[in-house]
Amino acid sequence: MDAVTDLFAHAFSQDPTWSWAFPDPARRFDQQLAWWGLAMHTAVPYGWVWTTADGGAASLWIPPGEPELSEQDEAEVEPLLRRLVGSHADDVLTLLERFDSNHPDEPHFYLSLLGTHPDHRGEGQGMGLLEANLAEIDKLHMPAYLESSNEANDHRYERLGFARIGEFAAPGGGPTVACMWREAAGGLS
DSSP: OHHHHHHHHHHTTTOHHHHHHSOOHHHHHHHHHHHHHHHHHHHGGGTOEEEOTTSSEEEEEEOTTOOSSOHHHHHHHHHHHHHHHGGGHHHHHHHHHHHHHTSOSSOOEEEEEEEEOGGGTTSSHHHHHHHHHHHHHHHTTOOEEEEESOGGGHHHHHHTTOEEEEEEEOGGGOOEEEEEEEOOGGGOO
């Protein structure tokens, strides 16, 4: 769990959306360790946190019908953000509300996080891992949903069958996040 949390902190250190949420480059890595650690705490028991063999890429999925954060972890979000980013927490909380309000109601697998360690970028590990994840989800005939926090990755998701179904922006003219949906294998969605 610690190794994957560390990987996500490295992977998202220059991400447009998450560097907006954690704007101080000197503090960002430690802030993201705490933030992604909260996400991992709830998700690991679901059994849908995957890594490549060498730990160069990881994905964190939320299965249909499960919360992204447990009630206990959800209660920690605001206090944690206030400790991490002070008054900027209000804007980050607004961003999180936009994530929630754009989330589809239909049962689906939710790709909460997909990250590649900077030392392994360009090797295809992240997309290879995502492709393996989707093969397992296809066996279950379930659709998948993700938010792309970096538009540079949108075309990669599209190559794996995701289509843009909406978008939203961070407060104050911050970065835009794309909402992307992939139909279930076998046309059952």
